[in-house]
Amino acid sequence: MTSRYSLQILSALILGISLVTGSQAAWMSGKAWLAQYLLNSAWQTSQQSGVSGKPWQWADTRTVAQLSIPRMDKSLIVLSDASGEALAFGPGLAGGDPLLASSSTIAIGGHRDTHLAFLESVPEGELIELKTIDGKTHRYRLMDKQIVDTRLQTLSISRENAGLVLITCYPFNPTQTGGPLRLVARAVAA
Numbered sequence: 537m538t539s540r541y542s543l544q545i546l547s548a549l550i551l552g553i554s555l556v557t558g559s560q561a562a563w564m565s566g567k568a569w570l571a572q573y574l575l576n577s578a579w580q581t582s583q584q585s586g587v588s589g590k591p592w593q594w595a596d597t598r599t600v601a602q603l604s605i606p607r608m609d610k611s612l613i614v615l616s617d618a619s620g621e622a623l624a625f626g627p628g629l630a631g632g633d634p635l636l637a638s639s640s641t642i643a644i645g646g647h648r649d650t651h652l653a654f655l656e657s658v659p660e661g662e663l664i665e666l667k668t669i670d671g672k673t674h675r676y677r678l679m680d681k682q683i684v685d686t687r688l689q690t691l692s693i694s695r696e697n698a699g700l701v702l703i704t705c706y707p708f709n710p711t712q713t714g715g716p717l718r719l720v721a722r723a724v725a726a
Contacts, residue, residue: 575613597622601634602667618645637674641699652704676700676723698725
């Protein structure tokens with residue numbers, strides 16, 4: 537009788553732990569899905585109004601552009617800044633004004649293990665598109681990818697010509713997070 541009771545208690549405990557763990561995973565997945573839905577909705581509203589919009593009322597960031605890799609069927613909403621909070625939801629503007637994309641360089645940063653993970657496999661010559669809230673689509677060709685050690689050199693971006701710079705941490709599959717290396721992908725107007 538005692539061993540049967542102990543087995544029931546143990547089973548109930550394991551079931552409880554499983555439910556808590558499963559619900560936490562479901563919550564995270566649901567939150568990620570909802571955030572992307574709200575970002576896309578805010579982007580659609582931004583395009584219709586011509587004004588960058590917040591994806592949710594208390595957001596610290598706004599939607600400013602849409603970054604696409606047509607061949608990969610990849611499309612990302614670009615946020616107005618590259619703060620840690622914004623980068624949790626999508627790539628962020630690290631420099632430049634998307635509305636001036638036809639005459640200056642735009643810099644976009646993002647995490648290597650989520651939104652900008654595709655940079656690992658994008659070849660030179662790849663077509664990249666940046667759609668701005670005024671409805672214009674700017675096309676670029678990826679020219680090169682360089683690894684920059686931020687301890688030895690600064691990330692300098694020339695704004696004189698129309699271009700696009702995508703920046704993410706490197707390497708893509710690290711044994712530990714953080715680190716000084718950045719992958720800098722430079723594209724020129726196509």
